[in-house]
Amino acid sequence: MDPRHPYEQLSLFTAGMLLAVWLIGVHALMLAKPTQVQGYMKKFPRDLTAGQILIALGLAWFWLLVAPDGLGKLSALQMDLGEFNKAKPLLRLLVPAAVIAVAMSIRDFLAVRALGLCGLMAAAPLLESAFLKDPGSRLLIPIFAYLMLTASLYMVGMPYLFRDAVTWVSASRKRWNACALAGLAYGVATLVCALLFWRGY
Secondary structure (H helix, E strand, O other): OOOOOOHHHHOOHHHHHHHHHEEEEEEEEHHHHHHHHHHHHHHHOHHHHHHHHHHHHHHHHHHHHOOOOOHHHHHOOOOHHHHHHHHHHHHHHHHHHHHHHHHHHOOHHHHHHHHHHHHHHHHHHHHHHHEEEEEHHHHHHHHHHHHHHHHHHHHOOOOHHHHHHHHHOOHHHHHHHHHHHHHHHHHHHHHHHHOOOOOOO
């Protein structure tokens, strides 16, 4: 049995392919259906159902990192928190309570805050997949991960900036297309690097 954490087992190639498919899919949709995507993004900050689903997903993911031993696959993502290991039993109780309390009490911009939480959780496996790997092109993944981390921190702490950003980007067709094409190009570059350089890593 591989003693490494599942994050450490994630290959650079797999992470690159997943990231590329996500980037290409999202930004191609932005180009193909700008009106529909803009409409949803403008409604998203106050979409309570989406917020409750995302907050449950993000906190459940965190709970798996502090899960107790002996739960089979549910314990697979458990990780060492160093000096904070003693807090794990408390966190196992607080996280489910937090899911219920946050989903019920926070209504404004819950979806944006929850999306930020999921972004923070997703950055770790991406960074781990590229850690100490040889190809210089691997930096495409950490660069994206750190940009996502920064954006996620703002979404959690200052969620109204998401609304302002959507308003600014969607105010001009050229601006919208430029952002969509930039994301699409990044996805294509990631896909090409994954196929040509990241196999075996």
